[in-house]
Amino acid sequence: MERGRLYIGNRRYSSWSLRGWLAVKLAGLDPEEIVIPLEGGGGTKAVKAVSPSGLVPYLEHAGHRVWETLAICEYCADIEPRLWPLDPAGRVHARVIAAEMHAGFRELRIAMPMNLGRDFAGRGRTPGALADIARIEALWAETRARFGAGGPYLFGPSFNAADAMFAPVVARFLSWKPELSAGTRAYCDAVRAHPLVAAWYDGAAREPKDWLLDKYENPPG
Ligand SMILES: N[C@@H](CCC(=O)N[C@@H](CS)C(=O)NCC(=O)O)C(=O)O
Structure with missing residues (x-):
């Protein structure tokens, strides 16, 4: 092909x-x-x-x-x-959260644009961005609790399309460094360490x- x-x-x-x-x-x-x-x-x-x-x-x-x-x-x-989970409940949930990412979190995107080479720690914390971050943390925590057993990604061991949709949010968190829960930080570290994400940074x-x-x-x- x-x-x-x-x-x-x-x-x-x-x-x-x-x-x-x-x-x-x-x-x-x-x-x-x-x-x-x-x-x-x-x-x-x-x-x-x-x-x-x-x-x-x-x-x-x-x-x-x-x-x-x-x-x-x-x-x-x-x-x-396998870009989406194969079980029906996981599959629909992955599509829902990917769609929410695609349609939303505008305030975060405006206040904390992606820049893979800079440290903007402590900046960009507008009320709208913080509200988006709270929603994302809740979404990730719920997804990991329901589907994330056995691995560090949203749906466990396999980095999938939902993780891909949120990878730039991880990148924003790593450079703008908002306050995050330990669970969110662990997820961010796992995404950053994924070989494809690492290759993109390189x-x-x-x-x-x-x-x-x-x-x-x-x-x-
Ligand atoms: N809804 C589009 C958004 C794509 C988008 O906004 N891409 C930006 C780059 S991140 C772009 O092409 N901007 C045009 C430009 O900067 O000239 C999608 O999901 O692909």
């Missing part, structure tokens, strides 16, 4: 790209990766030129054109069903310096 192409933003900043890339890798796909440095205002011309939605991640594979990260997860789960560290954006390197506050 042709390798296909995955268009992503630069690894240091592009949280949605991280999710899509993880899903693709978990499915065992190996598309050509085209990394487009983001311009920072949401209107990166090179992204608009290639992606139907004007956003990344965007996957072209086996004649299919797949944008929107959750759709990429579903496409990948059609190829590798790639981010190798990106050219002229891709850095003042907006994300020196955020207000």
